[in-house]
């Protein structure tokens with residue numbers, strides 16, 4: 001760490017950065033832009049998608065996140081947030097565009113590169129450029145800096161350059177953006193300080209200062225830590241199934257140890273971060289990252305385990321003349337969010353469709369299935385005439401599912417709970433054969 005300055009010290013200084021241009025208005029860029037705009041900064045938001053630009057300039061939003069609609073509406077109504085397809089001159093530029101992985105598991109950096117190129121014509125002496133997108137180690141120094149220096153200006157001398165990763169949890173973005181600790185890594189001490197000055201306009205969590213490459217590594221380590229720990233929980237679940245143990249009970253008991261905190265098994269790891277970011281470390285050092293790679297493979301293998309478990313459950317039912325019908329409850333990648341992209345539930349659905357099952361889909365949050373041509377129906381519609389229910393996302397509403405009512409609608413009373421969401425005993429009392437991921441395979445009723 002280079003140094004640590006108190007928030008009060010920083011807030012007392014008026015920021016030099018009165019106008020900020022935020023490139024990329026997705027789940028991170030839009031909340032960031034709106035946060036600056038509602039904290040006295042003039043913000044130009046930039047997105048290459050004209051539909052996004054039109055929607056935002058009307059004061060509406062194109063993504064769902066708690067509290068975001070109100071914040072954007074206020075920022076636009078106050079004239080503090082203006083959205084365009086091209087950047088313009090500003091005091092600071094923030095890059096918050098996606099960094100997905102390619103099929104070969106290497107990082108797709110073309111959006112970061114093109115956003116940086118877009119800044120180039122507007123870059124002036126004294127500007128600050130910050131990369132927020134999760135990126136492979138060395139991106140700030142190795143990719144961003146050379147592009148920006150095509151301007152003739154020298155990074156660290158004529159303009160400031162830093163990396164500052166977002167750490168916010170979808171579903172809690174606005175709260176965490178303000179209150180989470182924030183890491184800022186500059187390519188020079190002055191760059192780090194400039195970044196700290198800018199973010200302290202709204203960040204109330206601790207701001208820690210370091211180098212750009214360390215900050216890049218910090219971000220990747222955080223998400224890799226979570227991925228490896230989820231993989232461990234998933235592997236415990238598989239072992240428990242084989243041994244006839246209920247992993248949920250075992251985890252609950254193990255977590256009473258003062259230094260143990262096992263995460264939850266489930267149908268896999270989704271979202272755009274945890275299932276992606278560990279690959280950036282593997283790409284950076286393939287020879288020495290077998291653990292990280294294996295964890296990714298364990299988590300990616302989980303949807304298939306769910307499909308196998310469903311096949312096993314359905315095989316115990318009498319054969320009918322129609323394909324077996326499965327009511328899939330929960331398509332979002334995690335509880336109480338609307339995002340079904342990169343969701344393990346969608347991988348389970350693909351697996352079930354390829355086996356010829358009649359798959360019915362229900363999710364109280366998800367509105368867009370991104371190309372999957374199946375209707376989204378209510379829980380009751382999905383369950384009516386079905387042979388099995390599977391719960392793939394732990395949405396809070398599923399804890400209130402009424403098995404007595406569902407038992408009247410379903411053909412075969414079978415449920416697989418992949419998230420430990422339901423009260424097994426209650427469902428069994430309603431005549432359901434219950435199975436839980438991470439719990440014994442052989443007997444069909446869990447206790």
Ligand code: SAJ
Nearest residue numbers: 166167168169222223226263264266269270271273333334
């Ligand atoms: N999951 C499990 N078991 C668990 C926890 C999660 O199977 O015990 C699954 C979830 O169901 C989901 C996936 O993992 O499919 C990821 O969910 P998540 O809540 O762990 O994380 P994200 O992807 O929503 O957000 C993460 C966060 N990173 C960490 O917690 C280290 C967030 O702070 C980051 O800002 C975000 O990634 C990001 O953008 O990088």
